[in-house]
Each structure stands twice: as structure tokens, then as C-alpha cells.
Amino acid sequence: MRKLALPIVVAVVIAVVTTVTGSATAWAYPQFQYSTGAVRCNQCHYAPAGGGLINNYGRDEAGDTISMGGDGAFLHGAWDPPKWLAIGADYRGAALINDVGATDGAEFAVFPMQADLYTRLAVSDFSLNLTVGYRGSPRQRDTTPFSYAISREHYLMWRPKSQGPYVRAGRFFAPFGLRLAEHPSFTRRYTGFNTLEETYGVSGGMVTNDWEVHGTVFMPDFLRPVGQKGKGAAVFFEQRILDGKASWGAQARASLAKIDGRYTGGVIGKYYLEGANLLFMAEIDVTRQTIRPNGTFTGAAPINQLVTHASTTWFPMQGLMVGGGWERYDQDLSIKGVARDAFTAQANWFFHAHFELMLYTRMPIVGAGTGGAPARVAMLQLHYYL
Amino acid sequence: MSAMSCGGIDDRPASFRYIHATILIPNCATSGCHSKLTAAFGIRLDTPEAAYSSLVATAGLVVPNQPDRSRLLYLLRGDEVAIPMPPNQVLPDVDIELIELWILDGAMNN
Numbered sequence: 001m002r003k004l005a006l007p008i009v010v011a012v013v014i015a016v017v018t019t020v021t022g023s024a025t026a027w028a029y030p031q032f033q034y035s036t037g038a039v040r041c042n043q044c045h046y047a048p049a050g051g052g053l054i055n056n057y058g059r060d061e062a063g064d065t066i067s068m069g070g071d072g073a074f075l076h077g078a079w080d081p082p083k084w085l086a087i088g089a090d091y092r093g094a095a096l097i098n099d100v101g102a103t104d105g106a107e108f109a110v111f112p113m114q115a116d117l118y119t120r121l122a123v124s125d126f127s128l129n130l131t132v133g134y135r136g137s138p139r140q141r142d143t144t145p146f147s148y149a150i151s152r153e154h155y156l157m158w159r160p161k162s163q164g165p166y167v168r169a170g171r172f173f174a175p176f177g178l179r180l181a182e183h184p185s186f187t188r189r190y191t192g193f194n195t196l197e198e199t200y201g202v203s204g205g206m207v208t209n210d211w212e213v214h215g216t217v218f219m220p221d222f223l224r225p226v227g228q229k230g231k232g233a234a235v236f237f238e239q240r241i242l243d244g245k246a247s248w249g250a251q252a253r254a255s256l257a258k259i260d261g262r263y264t265g266g267v268i269g270k271y272y273l274e275g276a277n278l279l280f281m282a283e284i285d286v287t288r289q290t291i292r293p294n295g296t297f298t299g300a301a302p303i304n305q306l307v308t309h310a311s312t313t314w315f316p317m318q319g320l321m322v323g324g325g326w327e328r329y330d331q332d333l334s335i336k337g338v339a340r341d342a343f344t345a346q347a348n349w350f351f352h353a354h355f356e357l358m359l360y361t362r363m364p365i366v367g368a369g370t371g372g373a374p375a376r377v378a379m380l381q382l383h384y385y386l
Numbered sequence: 387m388s389a390m391s392c393g394g395i396d397d398r399p400a401s402f403r404y405i406h407a408t409i410l411i412p413n414c415a416t417s418g419c420h421s422k423l424t425a426a427f428g429i430r431l432d433t434p435e436a437a438y439s440s441l442v443a444t445a446g447l448v449v450p451n452q453p454d455r456s457r458l459l460y461l462l463r464g465d466e467v468a469i470p471m472p473p474n475q476v477l478p479d480v481d482i483e484l485i486e487l488w489i490l491d492g493a494m495n496n
Contacts, residue, residue, distance in 0.1 A: 100476060104468040137418040139426070139473070147423055184474070189412070196417035225432070226417045259434060260407045289408070296496040297403040331408065335396050337480045367478045375475055 028052075029348070030178050031313045031321060034272035035279050036065050039209055039244045040162075041179075046086065046120055048166045048207055049175035049214055049236070052131060052153060053088045053118040054385075062385075063353040068319035070353030074386065086120040089386035096138050100375040109138035113381065116152065125160045129153065129170075135196065147224075152198050167204040174203060174216035174234035176251045178268050178283045178309065184362060184377075186329040186342065187283050187309045191264060192255060197227040211239040220257075230255030230262060238268070246271040251285070261290045266307075277315040281325075284308050306330040311344070321348040337367040356383040396480055400487040401496045406434045409481050413472050438495045450493040453486045 028051050033041060041050025044058030054062065056073075063072030071077040074088065081087060092114040099106035116133035131153040155170025173179075177187055183195045201218030219231040238249035249268040255261070266285030272278070285307045293299035311325025323346050330339040342364040349357045358381040365374045398404060410431045414420045420431040420440075429444060430436040441448045441458065449455040462482045464470030488494075 098474060100464070100470055100473065102464060102469045103466070107469060107473065135417070137424070139418070189416075194416055196423065224421075224423045226421045226423055227415060227432075228411065229432075259403065259411075291404055291407050294403060296494070297399075297401050300399050300401070300404055303408065331412070332398070335398065335480060338478045340475065340478070364475045366476060367480070377474065 028054075028179075029181055029321075030270075030281065031279055031323065032066065033247075034245055034270065035277070035313070035315055036061055039240050040207060040212065042162050042207055046127070046129065047172070048157075048159065048168070048203075048205060049212070050179065051173075053086060053120055053129070055086070062350075065318065067350035067353045067355070072353040076354065084122050086118075086122070087386075088118040090114055090116045090118075090383070091385075092381055092383045094136075094138075094379050094381045097378045098138070098375070099377070101373050106376075107138075111138050112136040114383075125158055127157050127159070129155050129157060129168075150196065152196065163208050165204070165206050167202070169202045171198050171200050171221070172203070173198050174201065174218055174253070175205070175214035175236045176234050176253060177236070177249075177266060177285065178270075178281055180309070182344075182346075182360065184342075185309060185344075186307050186327040186340070187285065190305070190307050190329050190331075191285055191287070192228045192230070192253065192262070194227050209240065209244070211237070213237045218255075228255060228257060228262065230257035230260075232256055242271070245274060259292055261292070263288045279313040279315070280311070281313070282308075282310045301334075303331070304333045306333060319350045321350075322346070339368060341365045341368070354385055357381070358383065396484070398484055400484055400491055402438055402488060402494065403434055403496065405485060405488055406431070406437050409477065409485070410437055413475075413477060419472070434495075442493060442495075448489055448493050451490060453489045456489050456493075459486055459489070 028041065028045060032038065038044055038061065042048050044054050044061055045051060046053050046055050059072040059074065063070050074081060094111055094113040096109045097106055112134065113136050114133065116131050119130045121128045130151065132151045134148050135150045153172045155168045155172050157166060157168035159166035173193055176193065180188060183189065188194055199218035199220055200222065201216050203214060203216040205214035206212065214236045216234045218234065220229045232253065232255035234253040236249065236251040238247050240247045247270045251266050253264045264285050264287040266283060268283045271280045287305040289303040289305060291300050306328065308328045309325060311323055313321055313323035315321055325344045327342045328339060332338050342362055344362045346358065346360040351357060360379045360381065362377040363374045415432040418424055419426050420429050422430055422432050429440040431440065446457045448458050453459055459482065461467050461471040462477055462485065464476065470476050
């Protein structure tokens with residue numbers, strides 16, 4: 001109990017400070033696939049493609065292999081919920097320094113990045129999954145308090161076993177690509193998976209230790225849509241290879257909105273070099289965007305876009321994850337000067353079960369340097385899950 | 387009409403519908419900024435109708451035919467403003483030039 005006191009006090013202090021001054025997503029780290037011995041994301045998560053509430057196995061792993069010790073169970077093991085109920089919470093407080101060369105200098109903000117509560121009610125092979133929370137923002141906005149209350153995910157799922165078929169209906173992101181936790185990542189931001197862009201839809205698929213496939217039909221949030229507003233379908237396939245130390249995958253997505261159509265295809269790859277504790281991840285997506293003509297606009301040639309991600313993560317010791325990566329987004333391959341690159345570096349310290357301290361830095365460069373000096377972003381984040 | 391990019395001919399149309407779909411939606415209509423959810427500073431850029439209305443109706447933001455008097459361009463270039471827009475990653479110069487050309491052409495809802 002005494003060992004636990006300091007981290008809890010630190011967490012509470014930061015939580016209070018960040019809450020009074022000012023949420024992102026509840027995604028998981030794909031870096032844990034293979035590096036922790038788990039080959040499927042849903043070994044640790046209730047969701048078939050990972051993310052969100054973790055299950056009992058995931059909680060055990062969080063305490064035994066991911067963090068530097070402690071009990072990863074709900075309430076630190078003080079109470080076991082009945083089998084039909086799973087609950088949890090995520091809180092992320094963040095301090096951000098954002099330097100884009102503004103005349104007033106760098107921007108500094110302390111804010112709650114994520115505050116979500118999870119509930120899963122299960123009866124037989126069915127479960128109702130609900131996430132409700134408060135969305136934070138690094139900048140003060142003159143919006144109504146209601147706009148800060150959000151439910152990123154809510155869906156009904158049929159899944160007899162963690163390996164096998166499943167169907168779910170409700171609000172969630174269609175499984176697609178690497179599914180990085182960091183929402184500024186180009187593979188999320190420019191492919192329709194930015195913060196709060198979860199869509200409504202029906203998804204079905206099959207998950208096994210050797211491979212998984214997911215198909216989704218979706219439509220935008222009909223109450224408060226964010227980002228692209230297309231209806232469409234997405235598929236994602238991943239196959240584990242090299243004795244469960246690597247995988248390759250492919251994804252496709254078609255989305256048709258009132259203003260445009262977007263057709264994306266891509267591939268992913270992951271490889272864990274066990275002796276060196278290194279995980280390599282890559283994703284490439286190509287999108288063809290067509291702008292729909294209207295009464296005054298007669299149309300334009302289709303636009304071909306490219307999004308890439310490549311990163312390396314090193315696990316030097318239990319409880320520590322260090323990584324770096326490069327991303328590119330070219331919004332129109334036929335036009336020079338519109339591509340963006342970003343270099344990222346991050347360190348995640350899981351100093352005790354339930355706790356994480358993360359330093360994330362990002363340097364976006366516009367137009368291969370022709371768009372001015374690179375921006376510099378640094379974020380320190382304290383994460384606590386219940 | 388087309389803008390010149392630094393590397394070659396930029397033949398993209400200086401049309402609001404095109405600019406909205408390719409530049410404003412992915413870069414500005416995000417959850418914490420100019421989406422329907424947040425509408426920062428009362429400006430919504432998530433639909434062509436709302437975006438055109440917000441940009442042209444907000445005093446001084448876009449002045450048709452007068453880029454020099456259009457505050458939007460100062461925000462995008464980070465000139466004489468506290469924080470450039472978008473605040474986390476500025477737009478490529480050629481995108482700003484395309485928006486400037488649209489304003490110069492009369493900032494029509496085309």
C-alpha cells in the first residue's frame with residue numbers, strides 16, 4: 001500500500017491541475033503486439049480489433065509484463081466485478097508545447113486529454129459496450145458544456161469466443177491499418193480516423209491466432225459528425241507470419257460523401273526482432289479522391305494521395321518503450337510543394353501497473369522545407385487507467 | 387484559372403468547393419477546431435454551406451477581390467497574428483496561394 005501511495009498522489013495532483021485548466025482517444029498501443037508475446041490485439045482487449053477496455057488477460061499482462069510491477073486488475077485488485085460486468089476508466093492529463101513559429105512564441109497548454117469511462121455488460125455471447133467521457137482540448141473554445149460530453153464508442157456485439165467470428169453494430173472505428181494511438185499520425189488524421197471521427201456501422205469478421213479479417217459498412221455520426229462525412233465500407237486483413245513474430249496486412253476503404261468520394265487501399269507490416277527487442281511497423285495507403293460537381297462547380301481531375309508511416313520501437317527493459325518514426329502525407333501527388341513529413345520520437349514509461357508517463361515529440365515539415373521552418377511539438381502525458 | 391506552385395504548374399481549380407474538400411475539411415474541420423462539434427470562434431468549416439457562410443459572413447475574414455484585406459490569409463501565413471492557422475501545422479504555401487486566388491477571383495461560392 002505504501003509503495004502505491006506516491007504514484008497515486010502524483011496522478012491525483014496532475015489530474016486535478018489538468019482538469020481545472022481545460023480528450024483524445026482510447027486506443028491501444030499496437031507496439032504491444034508480438035513484443036509482449038500476444039499475437040492478437042483482442043487477447044488483451046474486448047474489442048475484436050483492439051482498443052478500449054482491456055480484459056482480464058490484458059490486465060494481468062499490464063501488471064506482469066508491461067509495467068514495472070503492481071496489480072493491473074480493476075481497482076488494483078481491491079474488488080472483482082462479476083463475470084457479466086467489466087468496467088474501467090482512462091484518464092490522460094497532458095502538458096503541451098507547440099511551436100509553429102508564431103509571433104507570440106510557443107504555445108503552452110495543460111489540459112485533460114482523455115477522461116473516459118467504460119462499461120461492458122455481457123449476457124451469454126452478447127455484450128453491450130459503452131464508452132462515455134469528456135473531451136479535452138488544448139485551447140479554450142467558446143462552446144456549450146454539452147459539446148464536451150462524448151461517447152466515442154457504443155455497440156452491441158455477438159462474439160462467442162475471442163477466436164472465431166463476431167458481429168457488432170453501433171459506433172466504433174472500422175478496423176483499418178496499424179491503428180496507432182496517436183491521433184496526429186498522418187495514417188489516422190488523413191484517412192478518416194482522427195479524433196472523434198468514429199462512425200456508426202455494422203462490422204463482422206473472424207479472428208484467429210494466425211490471421212484476422214474485418215469488414216465494416218459505416219455512416220457518419222448523425223448527431224455531431226466530425227471530419228469526413230462519407231458512407232461506405234472498409235475491410236482489413238492481417239496474417240501472422242514468422243512464428244508469430246511478424247505480420248502483413250492489407251486494407252481498403254471506400255467512402256462516398258455529398259462533396260467527394262474517397263477510395264483508399266493500403267498495406268501494413270510488423271516485425272519483432274526478438275533478440276534486440278525491436279519492433280518495426282510500416283503502413284502505406286493510397287487514396288483517390290474525386291470531388292463531386294455541383295451547379296456551379298463542374299468538377300476537377302481526381303486527386304491521388306499518399307500516406308505513409310514507418311517506425312521503430314525499442315523495449316530496453318520491462319516498463320519502458322522508446323520509439324521513433326517518420327510519416328508522409330502527400331495530399332496531391334501531381335502537385336509539388338504540398339507534401340508534409342513528420343518525424344516523431346516518444347518514450348513511454350509504465351512505472352507501475354495502471355500508470356504511464358509519456359513524452360511525445362513531433363516535428364512536421366511542410367513542402368519538404370519550402371513551407372517555412374518545421375513546427376515543433378512536445379507533449380508530456382500522464383495516463384492512469386482504472 | 388490556376389496558381390503557380392514552386393515546382394511547376396498547379397492546375398487545381400480556385401473553386402470554393404474544391405478548396406473546401408481538399409484543404410479545409412482535412413486540415414481545419416477537426417473535432418477540436420472548426421467542426422460542428424466545436425465551431426471554434428463561431429466558425430464552422432465542416433460543410434461547404436457552413437464554411438462559405440462562416441468565412442464570408444465573418445467581418446473581414448474574407449473580403450472578395452481583396453486578398454490584402456482578407457484576415458484569413460494573415461491567419462494562414464502567420465502574419466501579424468498571435469497563432470497561425472492551423473495551429474498545429476501550417477498549410478503548404480501552394481494551398482494558401484490557391485485560397486488567395488479564390489479570393490482574388492471574387493470569393494464566389496463555386
